[in-house]
Amino acid sequence: MPSGIKDKVVILGMGCSRFGERWDSSPEDLMVEAYAEAMQDAGIDPKQLDAAWFSTHMSDVGTGRGGLPMSIALRLPNIGVTRVENFCAGGSEAVRAAVYAVAAGACDIAIALGVEKLKDTGYGGLPVATVGTYVPQWYPNAVAPANFAQLASAYRHKHKVDAGLLKRAIAHVSVKSHANGVKNAKAHLQKAVTEEQVLNAPIIAEPLGLFDCCGVSDGAAAVIVTRPDIARGLGKRDLVSFKALQVATSNGWEMHSNQWDGSYFHTARIAAKRAYAEAGITHPRDEVSMLEVHDCFSVTELVTMEDLYLSPEGGGVKDVMDGVFDADGAIPCQIDGGLKCFGHPVGASGIRMLYEMYLQLQGRAGPRQLPDPRIGLTHNLGGQPPQNVCSVSIVGSLD
Amino acid sequence: MIGITGYGAYIPRLRLSRKAVVLANAWFAPQFASRAKGSRAMANWDEDCITMAVAAARDCLGVGEDRSHIRGLYLASCTLPFADRLNAGIVSEALTLDDAVDALDIVGSQRAALGALTSALTQSKTTAGQFLILAADTRKTRAASSQELDFGDGAAALTVGSEGVIAEFLGVGLISVDFVDHFRMAGEEVDYQWEERWIRDEGIGKLMPRAITEALRQASVNAADVDHFIFPSTISKIDAQLAKSCGIKPAALVDSLAATVGDTGTPHALLLLAQVLEKATPGQIILVSQFGSGAQALVFRVTAAIAQFRPRRGVSAWLQRGAEENNYTKFLAFKRQLELDRGMRGEQDKKTALTTLYRHKNAIMGLVGGRCQTTGEVHYPPSRISYTPGAPAVDTQTPYKLAERQATVLSWSAEYLSYYPSPPQFYGQVDFDGGGRLLMEFTDLTHGEVDAGTRMDMVFRIKDLDEKRGFVRYFWKATPAREALAGNKET
Numbered sequence: 001m002p003s004g005i006k007d008k009v010v011i012l013g014m015g016c017s018r019f020g021e022r023w024d025s026s027p028e029d030l031m032v033e034a035y036a037e038a039m040q041d042a043g044i045d046p047k048q049l050d051a052a053w054f055s056t057h058m059s060d061v062g063t064g065r066g067g068l069p070m071s072i073a074l075r076l077p078n079i080g081v082t083r084v085e086n087f088c089a090g091g092s093e094a095v096r097a098a099v100y101a102v103a104a105g106a107c108d109i110a111i112a113l114g115v116e117k118l119k120d121t122g123y124g125g126l127p128v129a130t131v132g133t134y135v136p137q138w139y140p141n142a143v144a145p146a147n148f149a150q151l152a153s154a155y156r157h158k159h160k161v162d163a164g165l166l167k168r169a170i171a172h173v174s175v176k177s178h179a180n181g182v183k184n185a186k187a188h189l190q191k192a193v194t195e196e197q198v199l200n201a202p203i204i205a206e207p208l209g210l211f212d213c214c215g216v217s218d219g220a221a222a223v224i225v226t227r228p229d230i231a232r233g234l235g236k237r238d239l240v241s242f243k244a245l246q247v248a249t250s251n252g253w254e255m256h257s258n259q260w261d262g263s264y265f266h267t268a269r270i271a272a273k274r275a276y277a278e279a280g281i282t283h284p285r286d287e288v289s290m291l292e293v294h295d296c297f298s299v300t301e302l303v304t305m306e307d308l309y310l311s312p313e314g315g316g317v318k319d320v321m322d323g324v325f326d327a328d329g330a331i332p333c334q335i336d337g338g339l340k341c342f343g344h345p346v347g348a349s350g351i352r353m354l355y356e357m358y359l360q361l362q363g364r365a366g367p368r369q370l371p372d373p374r375i376g377l378t379h380n381l382g383g384q385p386p387q388n389v390c391s392v393s394i395v396g397s398l399d
Numbered sequence: 400m401i402g403i404t405g406y407g408a409y410i411p412r413l414r415l416s417r418k419a420v421v422l423a424n425a426w427f428a429p430q431f432a433s434r435a436k437g438s439r440a441m442a443n444w445d446e447d448c449i450t451m452a453v454a455a456a457r458d459c460l461g462v463g464e465d466r467s468h469i470r471g472l473y474l475a476s477c478t479l480p481f482a483d484r485l486n487a488g489i490v491s492e493a494l495t496l497d498d499a500v501d502a503l504d505i506v507g508s509q510r511a512a513l514g515a516l517t518s519a520l521t522q523s524k525t526t527a528g529q530f531l532i533l534a535a536d537t538r539k540t541r542a543a544s545s546q547e548l549d550f551g552d553g554a555a556a557l558t559v560g561s562e563g564v565i566a567e568f569l570g571v572g573l574i575s576v577d578f579v580d581h582f583r584m585a586g587e588e589v590d591y592q593w594e595e596r597w598i599r600d601e602g603i604g605k606l607m608p609r610a611i612t613e614a615l616r617q618a619s620v621n622a623a624d625v626d627h628f629i630f631p632s633t634i635s636k637i638d639a640q641l642a643k644s645c646g647i648k649p650a651a652l653v654d655s656l657a658a659t660v661g662d663t664g665t666p667h668a669l670l671l672l673a674q675v676l677e678k679a680t681p682g683q684i685i686l687v688s689q690f691g692s693g694a695q696a697l698v699f700r701v702t703a704a705i706a707q708f709r710p711r712r713g714v715s716a717w718l719q720r721g722a723e724e725n726n727y728t729k730f731l732a733f734k735r736q737l738e739l740d741r742g743m744r745g746e747q748d749k750k751t752a753l754t755t756l757y758r759h760k761n762a763i764m765g766l767v768g769g770r771c772q773t774t775g776e777v778h779y780p781p782s783r784i785s786y787t788p789g790a791p792a793v794d795t796q797t798p799y800k801l802a803e804r805q806a807t808v809l810s811w812s813a814e815y816l817s818y819y820p821s822p823p824q825f826y827g828q829v830d831f832d833g834g835g836r837l838l839m840e841f842t843d844l845t846h847g848e849v850d851a852g853t854r855m856d857m858v859f860r861i862k863d864l865d866e867k868r869g870f871v872r873y874f875w876k877a878t879p880a881r882e883a884l885a886g887n888k889e890t
Binding site: 121122123125128133134136137138139140141142143145146147149150151152153154156157202203204205206208251252253255256257258261262263385386 | 742743744747749751752754755756759762763776778779780782786788809810811812813814815816817819823824826827828830831834835836838839840850851852862863872874
């Protein structure tokens, strides 16, 4: 067994742009916004950066391919900049690369930055991505809402949940996130919604309505990481360290065998178990203080609570309805508003989640600040239920 | 003995209400007010001659995986999608026929199907094995035309050979004459029609009897002994007049399905023949004829083996499973005669990599997966390494056909976000009986018909249209399994 990443690397600084329909901002502008805040927070000079990892997903909109867009936009001092693309989990992957590089001793200080400019397509929703030359010849012209909506049909079938009850439970997921987003000046959507509004919204992909889907927005986020001793040497206190960084990737078992039942994320369960082991967490429901999950769709968040072993299997509906994951619940989830209110600039989202955990652990979350959080978890998912990349990261105070 | 050894048909599920057509066009074409009766078969947006021919062939061939007895495949049509790419070759791939099959497109006349049949019968005298004769048409017509009401979409299939003959071939009469009752130049969309009275009197009235008389002479059959007389035409009562002039008894007239299906064009004589064969009894004489750039007639005698064959569904079951369509603009849109606003999501490039298609043609066209010989697990698409957790096995898969297996829905959704020609787009994961799973598009269904646990059949359909380059991409879709009629048991 590897010794793991726990407490070997800390966050030196973070930055996050305002997310939204940033009509007046280029992806370069968004990068600068996140980078400037992160550098100021870290209190370092660009020359102190040893390496960079750059997360962006779309190739046809935004910055284009490779590491050059980040290096040029930020005028980095000719350090290595590597583009990371792993669907919607790319942001977390960039962080993992930077953290591993520091832990390995290859770098003293590294930066991970994610950006996505989605609002240059001319239409709502995620842009249609290309998938090679073979897949389009047999795979449906699938869209994200309908891919994730399928969780609902399989979950209902497996747990014998009434369609109306499930619809209300996932509506509560969105109502809760919107309530949180009101308190976040960087969120795209800062408006509360009622359960009635959510239930009556136009259907996008059955049973998901408009408010069951996260927004689509532009944004960037950045994190600068280093070793604890270097951070202390730079005068940093109240350090936030990485406790676990785990990624699980589908190998076709869910998609092609007849064994997976379609109601949960196989990868999330694997990544969660590994992450808890790496972080030394034995009772997640008691030990995790707060979390940011990949709530691309409301139903995704509901089943993810079970996949992260925070709710018992089949118990997600009850926990959601009981308010366990509300801001004043036992395990606040999406305290920043989540993808629901931030939107999902693909390459940036994983780092945006980490940003909120960092602020909360440092007591800097303003009107959203939770009382004394100790352990934060981020769950960042790329792909779709039958085939995906799932990242589970755990951060906490370095004691 | 040479003759017909099997039959099948396909009629698309959608049946366009003629009343809907007449009402929509009443402002322009009030003369059709009296024709607001019955329906015409209407291909779904993802159906064309190729997909309908595949459906008819599967109706005829049954679910058996071994189709090595099919030595020839003739596809007759006047509306084939490809002018230069063997359409019958696409059908052959979908049916997973042996690549030694003699596949041919036979085109250019409304009697192309009878031409294909005649040619196959002739070849059967010297060639072992079976010939598969397929005919299909999806004709475009002008809005508010008589043809729009008269025509229908459909396909038919026959097998021909010397073993298991259910209808013995007795004789053929044909004449090839450039009698232009209608025409369509290459590249044009719709037919140009000449006056019906001239066609009736000078064309059908004079040319058809010559072909019929010759066929009966070869068969040594008296006209009065014909039990079933097939002559499809959109001209009212012309079949009765023709029967009378040839000495065929009125009781032998076979209904042309005008009330429910419409005239399907090239396949129509074979479609009616398929229906007749469902109920024919040993010893009966069938005369099947069709008009187009001349005239052609064939005579068959039903054998005792007729009781041994049943199509999977047959014409009568296809007739039963229709769903009335009252939306005339949907018909125009499906025929690509009405340009709807697709939105930007409809701009996605659908270019097909032909190299990739060829490399994976068995998987794509034939829905052939791979079955691991070690674990029995079925993989789609097939792969070098099997997914068995903890024990990935290399190169253990052998080809495994999925098209004739039923599947059960695991999960599904219906989405309104993307551009789809017939929204909402339904798709989901299905688990095949015997193993294998596929996320696939659903077609031919009504809302509420599908949920987790619903049983599905596979159908070969158009997947995407590459309008920029003029290419059609085909693949398989799932459709709710609908029971065949009693007496038409799945073979």
